[in-house]
Amino acid sequence: MTGSEGPGHQVQAIGNDEDVVRVRQLVRTAAVAAKLSLVDQTKVVTAASELARNTLVYGGGGEAAVSTVDNGVRRGVRVVFSDSGPGIADIDLALTDGYTSGGGLGLGLSGARRLVDEFELDTVVGAGTTVAVVKWAR
Amino acid sequence: MERVPILKIGSVLLVSIQVDMQDQMALQLQEDLGQRIVDTGCRGVIIDITGLDIVDSFVGRTLSTIASISRVLDAETIVVGMRPAVAITLVELGLSLDGIRTALNVERGLELLARNAEPDTFDDLDLLGDPETTSP
Numbered sequence: 001m002t003g004s005e006g007p008g009h010q011v012q013a014i015g016n017d018e019d020v021v022r023v024r025q026l027v028r029t030a031a032v033a034a035k036l037s038l039v040d041q042t043k044v045v046t047a048a049s050e051l052a053r054n055t056l057v058y059g060g061g062g063e064a065a066v067s068t069v070d071n072g073v074r075r076g077v078r079v080v081f082s083d084s085g086p087g088i089a090d091i092d093l094a095l096t097d098g099y100t101s102g103g104g105l106g107l108g109l110s111g112a113r114r115l116v117d118e119f120e121l122d123t124v125v126g127a128g129t130t131v132a133v134v135k136w137a138r
Numbered sequence: 139m140e141r142v143p144i145l146k147i148g149s150v151l152l153v154s155i156q157v158d159m160q161d162q163m164a165l166q167l168q169e170d171l172g173q174r175i176v177d178t179g180c181r182g183v184i185i186d187i188t189g190l191d192i193v194d195s196f197v198g199r200t201l202s203t204i205a206s207i208s209r210v211l212d213a214e215t216i217v218v219g220m221r222p223a224v225a226i227t228l229v230e231l232g233l234s235l236d237g238i239r240t241a242l243n244v245e246r247g248l249e250l251l252a253r254n255a256e257p258d259t260f261d262d263l264d265l266l267g268d269p270e271t272t273s274p
Contacts, residue, residue, distance in 0.1 A: 017160035017161045017162050018160055020160070020161070021158050021159075021160055024158060024192065025158070028191075038223050039222075039223045039226050039227070041223075042191065042192055042221075042223040042224060042226070042227045043226075043227050043230065045191070045192050046192045046193075046194050046227045046231060049192060049194040049196075050194055050195060050231075053161070053194075053196060097232055105195045105198075105199055105233070107195045107231060107232050107233060108195060110232070111195060111230075111231035111232050111233070112231075114230050114231065114232070115227065115230055115231060
């Protein structure tokens with residue numbers, strides 16, 4: 001279910017484990033295209049893996065939109081995860097290391113935030129959650 | 139679903155993860171490995187992650203769980219072959235890989251297992267020598 005919305009922009013539905021792997025692969029390809037270093041590629045792919053799993057497990061599925069971005073100085077990768085799940089009632093708590101509402105380690109959101117350069121979380125209880133992250137090439 | 143192969147080499151089980159694992163595959167490995175430890179009586183497990191280009195919190199937790207299960211089944215687990223970029227990312231992610239021993243590569247991992255193996259046969263005792271006769 002990979003759709004294309006213009007050059008360098010791809011949307012991957014997240015409905016099962018395999019889709020999480022596909023998101024990782026899409027983000028890796030975009031990170032290579034944006035000329036991120038190997039360490040930065042690894043960081044953004046790892047962050048994407050955490051967030052895609054959150055979309056699946058806590059959001060009940062959704063999608064990831066992967067694109068390369070350019071701010072005139074640097075190139076980067078932008079990934080937007082969105083779901084129509086229950087939303088997050090307490091954002092500060094959800095971003096606390098070690099806090100989990102599921103069975104995880106509680107490092108998904110907080111860890112992913114540390115691995116990227118920009119992190120934006122929008123959530124509405126009962127309507128869903130969107131997390132947008134950007135990693136820039138050094 | 140694909141399974142991660144588990145090879146028996148002497149008294150060690152070697153697991154070499156070569157594909158980008160889905161979560162279900164990691165859980166399957168956890169079960170398969172426990173069974174193989176019991177079936178073979180192996181005392182050491184080496185998990186080679188040279189082929190993994192990321193380790194996220196799920197895989198990290200699975201590795202920790204595998205190490206704990208192995209310990210309960212009287213086998214020691216050593217994770218080898220972690221790429222430097224993966225190590226850097228793991229630390230930043232905040233994952234400490236509790237209870238996991240690591241070595242640089244399979245060879246070092248085998249050395250570590252051999253060094254830690256308790257001498258439980260007379261042959262091993264002979265190899266180590268009698269402390270009372272070797273000390274000056």
